[in-house]
Amino acid sequence: MRLFMNFPFYIARRYLFSKKSTNVINVISIISVIGVAVATMALVIVLSVFNGFHDLVATFFTNFDPQIELVPTQGKTAPSDDPLLAKVKALPDVDVATESVEDQALAFYNGHQAMVIVKGVDDNFDQLTHIKDILYGDGTYSLHAGNLQYGVMGIRLASTLGTGARFGDYLRIYAPQKEGQFDATNPAGAFVVDSLLSPGVVFSVNQSKYDKNYIIAPIAFARNLFGQQGRLSSLEIRLKDGSDLDAVKREMQAIVGEKYKVKDRFEQQEDTFKIMQIEKYIAYIFLTFILIVACFNIIGSLSMLIIDKKNDITTLQNMGANDRQITRIFMFEGRMISAFGAVIGIGLGLLLCWLQQQYGFVSLGSSSGSFVVNAYPVSVHYDDVVLIFLTVIAVGWLSVWYPVKRSLAFLLATR
Template identity: 30%
Template structure:
């Protein structure tokens, strides 16, 4: 919609309050604030939800892969053949054998449930989720036969463990005696403490070389599962269908959607629900624009009639009031985007400030899974939010603009 110089001049004039129009200006200011609030809230909440899903996906998949081939009874004796079959499958980028077993850990009299994970040394050092997330010690100390382990930061806090301390892993699979099975207890040195950012992992994981895990759990040369990564995690089912048919007698293939179905489905539902709820703020803003323009048209009826007698067309009047409403909307969108950017840059400080003021823990990692508030802006979603706001604002301007354009100067000026 292109405005002529005359139309731009009148639109600018009507955007500022005239004598006795303070209330109309107040309603327009409230409309501007409502648009700002709606855009700000929508962009911020949707970006946080996107960031939450992306962070969870990266951390969960980074440690568990896109899929796993899990052996029946927790054992894969012929795992080398499965690794070769997986690597030969089109679309598979890597296949990693590993052992994962829930056990108990003891440190200076404190006992916690842990998840022991055994991996090949080269896989530990190449894992992007573990690499660069060591907060104390070094992963280089994890070599077969060294009796060194790495533990999560939250587990270290719970046990009071430090690098160099001795942690005991307790396995129920021990020696059989006439009095029953004696649990197997093996001591290891804490060589590293890591923090991947997912509370459940940092609270439970004990990482050690695969050979040491096989000795601890008396697995021989067997492993528990083979972790698989694919070129496209969204097509993991189709990619791994041929592999599932080949390894069906030895184990079952489970992809990341099946392992975390309830979590990601809940996130998707919450994401849609939050968008719909927050979109009502924009709808309210559109109604505010509608009401402010209706009052402005009533206040400017005489001016409109005079402009019509001087040659202004109905189309010009229509464009003027549509431009006024869209100007309010665009200004609110710009301010809302600025607020969203500032919120993104200082989101953790905002959370910490609110927690300090209220005394409430707003981001408990044990509930939220992640240790920090994530944020990931999606350009497509931001464009959709801007389009939704402009669309609703445009619809809100049509009725008052059409009413102004249909003003009959003869009827208005008859008694002037």
Template identity: 30%
Template sequence: MNFSLYIAKRYIRSKSKNNAINFITIIAIVGIVLGAASLFIVLSGFAGLRDFTLEFSSIIDPDLKAETTIGKSFILSDTQDQQLRAIDGVADFSRIIEERVIASSDGNNHPAYIKGVDEKYNKITAIDSVIPYGSWLNPNTPQIVVGWAISNRLSVFVNDYSKTITISVPKPGKGQVSSQSQALNQVNTINVGIYDINEELNNKYIFASIETARQLLNYQPNQITSLEFKLTDTADENTVKAKIKSILGDTTVIKNKDQLNDAIYKMLNTENLAVYLIFTLVLIIALFNVIGSIVMMILDKKKTLSTLYNIGASVTDIRNIFFYQGVLMTFIGGFLGLVIGYIIVQLQASFSLIMITPSLPYPVALHFKNVVIVMLTISVLGIIASKIAASRITRDLVKTK
């Protein structure tokens, strides 16, 4: 066994005659334990918030989405349609027409986005699972499905045929207009369902058949604004993206779920990084106790160190004793902190100890990468702190005068 490591283990297990040093050592280890546990709990909490935030928006997010980079729409030819369906890894895809509109009913107006979808859309996404009232729309009908916020704003429910919702969009062109019919394209629709995803999306989309959206916007039969794809379980995303782009051309961009929620990911990652840095600073402060504990131990063991030096131990060997001692203290404290943090997170996940609302527990998620982050952070900071403390040992300190 390594001589320095062997002595370091002995020092870890043995008590000093000086109670103050024992107390400082205990404080140092407790600080590391609490720091590691706190960092793991916070990272698990943010992981839970991230999963919770994306859980609902991902319901209507496809695996891949193809959009044009030139203008608002593009033409999908029959040949391209057949080529896309032949791609290995594409389970199915849906044609989409999306545009900003004004929805009106009984004098109430609401700006929203119409999302015209074909009959395959509810196979691409799980939209059916978030419709608590009513049902999904039928193709080739003037039916729509709106979010809770839009339903409240327009004062409409489901299958109320006495209340039509008029969807309007400005007509393209120039010159003066003398009537509303000259300025706007309009369609009258009936709401048959209400979806409930999250506050933002409930206030944004009006789902309609692609025929209704095409009529509203005067689009050609093969003119669309995007394609949404569902991939097979064994599909290689990058390979499929490359094949789709080769068929649709360089004027299209293909986005996956992460890229579709780019703003949310950036916000969550920025907040996560900020909290990580704050708790890392707390760990750095806690590791100052490790440095103080080792320095106190060096002074307490000065006579023993002189003996070791006289019997042949080098200054480097003696430095390594306290370097290993600091590293062991850090690893032991970090491991105990992770165990405590894991238990707390698991209790929250299993028994909902902390509630945001009476019906909503604070979300947490156990990810292995958070274990790696905590141990890596503790290890790096612990090695640096131990190196700083061990460097206080010099030849003058250990040699017999």
């Protein structure tokens, strides 16, 4: 009884591996498997490369962005003595908490000028982030020494202003007055002006957003410049090792309610990572269309097989097989071709990804040091592998359903 129920699968398996009377059917079947395998392999490799770039960009932001950031949902700043923020700082999982004041200003240095973002931070900012790992120059990271206030700027901003890593003159920072009326007879009075010196280093995040615009300065300097005494733009937090980020984030959001938004690193750079995800999904869709085209080989192979086995179909009917069981034989044939192609393609894709990770065969360019990494970064996410396998199986199965039913219906009707 069990054999009778499963005989479509057994016959389909014999048809797949046995030699056909017309050799071209064997060739088309092999080409069908290869086509599905190549399309599957391409899906694995391309999605893994997108994952590699995603993870690479995430490491850049890790050096500068805090693990968790709390920002006010209304307005640009909030009181630094807010009891809700005090509760967040007191959580047992919080290791380092830094207040930050951030706003735009105009920087002048020896005839050069640029719009900048001044980010005022507490003295423990180097404990919050990996800023010391991305510094260049002959100095050391420092925000002040006695009454002197230092500014650490991005490497591209230093190039724009012509300062170099260490500048000997004062860097003038201008910001609009927050209060009072503009006096046309005294334009300079409409600005707050302050100065920074150089600690002899610049930072390089390898992201234009930071390297081209940001200056890290003492928070007291930023509060005075922007008229934000007793206020903060964000509370930046690093958790203790071993903390559950998602659980702590939910706990913080429950404490602050709708007054503040609690963001992890990916949410802080939401636009960047969202664009990368969209690009990845577009690549997935285009490659799926290529997979659909590859599956047309399966349709051709099955159509010729149906014609080749028309005498077998008559024999099976005489043995008591109904039309549904005969249809399932050729359905299983197409599905097995898809499954073999999927397994082979995923295996080859994973192998090539591993080889790229280990040896970096495919480089980004011929000039050493021109890129942040020398070879295309690859990162295999196994949820992507599962998605690819399900996609190949679904496309393969759907592509053979209608043609097989139509071909068999026509053949059976004409007998």
